[in-house]
Amino acid sequence: MLVNAKEMLQKALAGHYAVPQFNINNLEWTKSVLLACEEAKSPVILGVSMGAGKYMTGFKTVAAMVKAMDEELGITVPVALHLDHGTFEGGYDCIKAGFTSIMFDGSHYSIEENVEKTKELVKAAHEAGVSIEAEVGAIGGEEDGVVGMGECADPEECKRVADLGVDFLAAGIGNIHGIYPENWAGLSFDTLAAIKEKIGADLPLVLHGGSGIPEDQIKKAISLGVSKINVNTELQLVFAKATREYVEAGKDKQGKGYDPRKLLAPGAQAIIDECKAKIAVFGSANKA
Numbered sequence: 001m002l003v004n005a006k007e008m009l010q011k012a013l014a015g016h017y018a019v020p021q022f023n024i025n026n027l028e029w030t031k032s033v034l035l036a037c038e039e040a041k042s043p044v045i046l047g048v049s050m051g052a053g054k055y056m057t058g059f060k061t062v063a064a065m066v067k068a069m070d071e072e073l074g075i076t077v078p079v080a081l082h083l084d085h086g087t088f089e090g091g092y093d094c095i096k097a098g099f100t101s102i103m104f105d106g107s108h109y110s111i112e113e114n115v116e117k118t119k120e121l122v123k124a125a126h127e128a129g130v131s132i133e134a135e136v137g138a139i140g141g142e143e144d145g146v147v148g149m150g151e152c153a154d155p156e157e158c159k160r161v162a163d164l165g166v167d168f169l170a171a172g173i174g175n176i177h178g179i180y181p182e183n184w185a186g187l188s189f190d191t192l193a194a195i196k197e198k199i200g201a202d203l204p205l206v207l208h209g210g211s212g213i214p215e216d217q218i219k220k221a222i223s224l225g226v227s228k229i230n231v232n233t234e235l236q237l238v239f240a241k242a243t244r245e246y247v248e249a250g251k252d253k254q255g256k257g258y259d260p261r262k263l264l265a266p267g268a269q270a271i272i273d274e275c276k277a278k279i280a281v282f283g284s285a286n287k288a
């Protein structure tokens with residue numbers, strides 16, 4: 001069933017685990033993520049970036065596909081359909097299209113403008129029963145052409161945005177999107193603790209750039225109040241690897257191995273396996 005993400009994240013915060021946000025890119029991705037989470041009995045947030053939404057021909061298409069697939073597959077775990085790093089207009093578009101959750105990423109604006117725009121979207125989202133995530137302190141790395149510097153968020157600014165009534169908050173703590181560089185300094189737990197102290201115990205925090213963070217750092221982040229972890233790149237890497245191996249082994253040339261249902265099957269299975277591995281680390285299995 002499609003639900004907004006507030007309750008599942010409040011439960012995760014209370015239960016000391018994190019709900020995975022797996023980003024989706026197409027039908028195969030969505031199907032694999034849903035099947036993995038159903039099998040593991042894990043709640044899940046399906047993340048859709050502005051670029052992925054455009055790729056899939058628009059948010060209306062995505063919402064219709066996810067709703068129908070959830071039903072046709074008989075999914076019983078809670079599923080939230082969430083806009084990832086949304087623009088201000090994107091937030092409105094997704095509310096209208098039937099998303100159950102949105103993120104407004106105003107981290108590249110001045111804090112005044114971020115506060116002003118977040119406040120307006122919080123009102124619009126809540127009027128529609130949609131949950132909302134805001135961001136303070138840009139996440140490093142590159143996503144859909146947006147390059148962040150990986151700064152640590154200012155706890156005072158986090159408090160200003162938290163007080164607007166957002167349901168969960170993404171705050172930079174040295175995390176970056178994409179593959180972590182060799183010389184990455186790791187997560188700043190001092191920053192995380194300082195943010196938590198300022199915003200209070202009840203607001204779930206979101207960790208972006210979940211691909212490639214060592215397990216001990218993930219677990220420590222969860223113990224300090226992270227309740228949602230976003231994973232995109234690692235699913236892309238395992239999909240690409242499995243597909244490459246299939247083609248390099250010449251399997252697309254054997255029989256009807258070129259049939260997309262066969263060609264894409266190893267990649268789809270690799271996504272299922274990777275989702276299950278993440279769920280095990282995040283502790284969200286059997287929490288649906």
Ligand code: 13P
Binds near residue numbers: 178179210233
């Ligand atoms: P990764 O691509 O590094 O896993 O980050 C995903 C993310 O944070 C989406 O918002």
